Amino acid sequence: MAARPPRSARLSRDSIVNAALTFLDREGWDSLTINALANQLGTKGPSLYNHVHSLDDLRRTVRMRVVGDIIDMLNTVGQGRTPDDAVMVMASAYRSYAHHHPGRYSAFTRMPLGGDDPEFTAATHAAAAPVISVLSSYGLDEEAAFFAALEFWSAMHGFVLLEMTGVMAGIDTDAVFTDMVMRLATGMRSR
Known part of the structure; x- marks a missing residue:
């Protein structure tokens, strides 16, 4: 042996x-x-x-890995879909990731998107790229699609946090989530 x-x-x-x-x-x-x-x-x-090298080094590396995972996930689920379907599938995948990986999700949201770490900032912008691409298909120019992606992410993040903290206990969160995402998609079309 x-x-x-x-x-x-x-x-x-x-x-x-x-x-x-x-x-x-x-x-x-x-x-x-x-x-x-x-x-x-x-x-x-x-x-x-x-x-x-340090706890900060470990935490930064973890954040970068999480951002990479989110980029891969969003790129995969949104491919070859209509804009409304892609928005719904991406939103659902984001929500699912947060619920299945709450600690990783927390790591993702712990650093500012435009902070003093250029590599992390570039990675978070890359994470937004699949969403911006789908939102651009609603006829938004690049700048408008970027701001729409921030609005979209804000709505997703707020919903996920409310859900994860139990604020929405007793509510059919799946129905509310679907309605919210579709309202966001409708707003994109009307811009």
Whole structure:
């Protein structure tokens, strides 16, 4: 029987980031610390510093991964659809992501879109690109489509937060969500 490799041999930047993503969904953004994550991984905090520079480095990397996942998701679900259908499917995928990955979703919304991290700012703008593309198909020019995407995201984010905090308990949130998204799409057509 082969000897089991030491625990630290299993660690890599990628495995640490993946563990952090899982940790976030279970424990939340504010609970993510180097020591808490190391404990989950069965090691000591200093071992993680061989792969991540700091907690800020880890959190930034996690945010970038989440933005990449959201870009991939939105690009995939919206392809080849009519504008109204694409808007509905993208909105539903966004909502589903937030519910299935609440910690990751929280990480996504923790940094300003136009902050002092140019790479993160570019990534968040790339995340908006699939939505802007669909909204442009309503006849909006690039600038109008960008602002419409911000309005669309604001509505989605507000709805998701109200839903996740239990404010809408007892309400048919699926029906309200569908109506809201369709009203947004109707507004795009009337611009």
